[in-house]
Amino acid sequence: MKKSKRSEVAVTIGLTLFFLIFLSPILIAFSASFRHVDDTSNYLKLFQYFCLDSYRLAFGKLNYFRSLKNSILITTSSVFLLLLFSSMAGYAVARLKGKLGSFFQIFFLSGMIVSAQMSIIPMYRIINGLGLSNTRVAPVCMYVTAALPFSIFLYTNFVKSGVPYTLEEAARIDGAKIPYIYARIVIPLTKPALSSLVITQGVPIWNDFFFAMLFLSSPTKKTLPLQMLNFIGDMENATQWNMLFAACMVSALPILIIYSFLQRYFVAGLTVGAVKE
Amino acid sequence: MPTKKVRKVLLCFLIPALLFYVIFWVTPVLMSFYYGVTNWKGVGDYDFVGLKNYRFLIKQGTLSNALFNTIKYTLFVVIWGNLQALTLAMILNMKIKAKGAFRTIFYIPALFSTIVIAFIWSYVYAPYDGLLSEIGRLFGSGYVSNLLGEKATSLFATAFVETWKTSGTMTIIYLAGLQNLSEEVLESARIDGCSAWQSIRYVKIPMLANTITVNVMLGLIGGFKSFDYIFALTGGGPGTSSSTLMYTIYKMAFVEMQYGKAEALAACAFVFILIISTITLGMMKRKELEA
Numbered sequence: 061m062k063k064s065k066r067s068e069v070a071v072t073i074g075l076t077l078f079f080l081i082f083l084s085p086i087l088i089a090f091s092a093s094f095r096h097v098d099d100t101s102n103y104l105k106l107f108q109y110f111c112l113d114s115y116r117l118a119f120g121k122l123n124y125f126r127s128l129k130n131s132i133l134i135t136t137s138s139v140f141l142l143l144l145f146s147s148m149a150g151y152a153v154a155r156l157k158g159k160l161g162s163f164f165q166i167f168f169l170s171g172m173i174v175s176a177q178m179s180i181i182p183m184y185r186i187i188n189g190l191g192l193s194n195t196r197v198a199p200v201c202m203y204v205t206a207a208l209p210f211s212i213f214l215y216t217n218f219v220k221s222g223v224p225y226t227l228e229e230a231a232r233i234d235g236a237k238i239p240y241i242y243a244r245i246v247i248p249l250t251k252p253a254l255s256s257l258v259i260t261q262g263v264p265i266w267n268d269f270f271f272a273m274l275f276l277s278s279p280t281k282k283t284l285p286l287q288m289l290n291f292i293g294d295m296e297n298a299t300q301w302n303m304l305f306a307a308c309m310v311s312a313l314p315i316l317i318i319y320s321f322l323q324r325y326f327v328a329g330l331t332v333g334a335v336k337e
Numbered sequence: 338m339p340t341k342k343v344r345k346v347l348l349c350f351l352i353p354a355l356l357f358y359v360i361f362w363v364t365p366v367l368m369s370f371y372y373g374v375t376n377w378k379g380v381g382d383y384d385f386v387g388l389k390n391y392r393f394l395i396k397q398g399t400l401s402n403a404l405f406n407t408i409k410y411t412l413f414v415v416i417w418g419n420l421q422a423l424t425l426a427m428i429l430n431m432k433i434k435a436k437g438a439f440r441t442i443f444y445i446p447a448l449f450s451t452i453v454i455a456f457i458w459s460y461v462y463a464p465y466d467g468l469l470s471e472i473g474r475l476f477g478s479g480y481v482s483n484l485l486g487e488k489a490t491s492l493f494a495t496a497f498v499e500t501w502k503t504s505g506t507m508t509i510i511y512l513a514g515l516q517n518l519s520e521e522v523l524e525s526a527r528i529d530g531c532s533a534w535q536s537i538r539y540v541k542i543p544m545l546a547n548t549i550t551v552n553v554m555l556g557l558i559g560g561f562k563s564f565d566y567i568f569a570l571t572g573g574g575p576g577t578s579s580s581t582l583m584y585t586i587y588k589m590a591f592v593e594m595q596y597g598k599a600e601a602l603a604a605c606a607f608v609f610i611l612i613i614s615t616i617t618l619g620m621m622k623r624k625e626l627e628a
Contacts, residue, residue, distance in 0.1 A: 156344065186360060201361055292569065327440065330510060
């Protein structure tokens with residue numbers, strides 16, 4: 061008993077050291093963000109100062125609250141549409157037995173091969189053609205679409221293994237229509253899959269700068285990660301680092317706050333579909 | 338078997354997703370295959386040039402360079418990422434009280450935007466003032482890090498950032514897989530006299546086959562689509578030493594205005610990714626069945 065106690069302490073100390081080193085880039089950036097704006101002396105001296113000047117500058121340059129609002133607007137509408145579309149389609153694919161079902165499953169899944177960089181200009185032209193260029197709708201459309209292949213795949217599998225078909229049949233014998241069954245039986249039973257999609261697809265949408273960069277040109281519509289691109293010139297200029305780090309911290313802040321409250325769901329959401337029960 | 342009427346309703350359920358998918362995903366891809374056989378510059382008129390773009394990509398070495406860089410990047414992400422995550426998951430799976438806290442902290446990098454991660458790591462790698470150089474000075478070695486600025490290291494330095502960010506996700510997935518292993522099998526392995534290593538090699542790893550598939554596929558997709566860190570950290574350089582497929586396509590289309598050639602490269606990338614993922618998935622599925 062004593063021996064295992066001692067080895068637990070040793071492992072805990074070892075892990076603590078490892079994580080300190082592992083997270084040191086973030087720790088150092090966090091500490092440096094509280095320095096005076098032009099203080100670039102040894103960054104390894106952590107948390108010796110407390111000064112919010114860098115944050116003040118970063119807030120201004122990011123146009124923080126406006127960008128935050130844009131990010132929230134775009135992410136929530138994308139995730140909402142994604143959940144709606146992928147659950148409807150995923151349910152249909154799972155229940156359309158036979159050739160048609162497996163055709164659609166492969167048809168959607170094959171979209172995972174494609175990466176946005178491969179066809180930017182056609183995407184751009186289509187968005188333009190629909191009169192959506194430089195609107196917040198454009199990145200929303202792209203986020204939903206880019207996330208569909210994986211989301212439909214995950215949802216289909218979840219319905220197949222997690223929603224008993226006999227339950228649906230019984231409801232149908234009682235006279236229930238498909239939309240009712242979808243809304244009242246399938247959706248409640250697939251909550252783990254839906255919350256998994258919110259986490260695994262919502263976080264990358266929140267963090268994405270690529271589609272935002274392509275489709276949002278007016279400053280009033282820019283999202284937080286896109287505003288971060290304004291700092292790209294400061295990367296090589298050590299005198300701007302403190303402000304850059306402050307910007308990094310405030311742009312990550314919203315999601316860190318959400319994570320601190322909903323951590324349990326994050327861990328659970330990552331492993332839906334990844335681990336066979 | 339659903340009745341005809343039910344099938345019709347189900348097909349209607351597909352419409353919203355199908356519309357978005359066809360308009361914003363499938364059509365652009367088909368259009369780019371078409372542009373790949375033209376000399377379009379992204380604006381203005383263009384002519385049909387047949388396979389000239391493909392010949393150019395092969396002759397100039399653009400294709401092989403982008404392909405090899407992507408393969409190297411992907412192999413690094415898959416192999417190093419999985420080794421690191423599996424090792425950490427096994428350590429975290431021991432009976433440690435602080436396990437939950439470690440897992441929580443470990444996931445933090447995965448929450449940051451890639452652009453933010455790139456900024457923070459550009460500090461780590463920066464010559465003279467950066468973290469690595471600072472540590473070098475601490476030990477009096479006068480080491481000046483220039484990992485991003487040297488041809489031999491720039492690609493791996495960016496790939497390392499990718500594994501650093503995704504390691505939390507991969508570890509959590511492995512940890513869940515390990516916690517799902519049947520205690521009885523592990524116990525009987527112990528009784529049969531398996532050493533710790535033997536039980537990892539012959540019991541745990543085969544039983545984790547499904548989880549390994551997920552993480553390998555995650556690494557493959559991340560590697561094939563690698564763009565963000567290269568865009569923000571190296572710009573594909575120095576020279577073209579860190580230009581992966583996606584970055585080269587982007588640069589040819591947007592910076593060099595050689596849209597036709599960029600799309601020919603995109604078509605090559607499409608075929609390449611399709612072949613590799615099908616083969617890998619097939620192989621892993623067979624292993625899973627054996628296990």
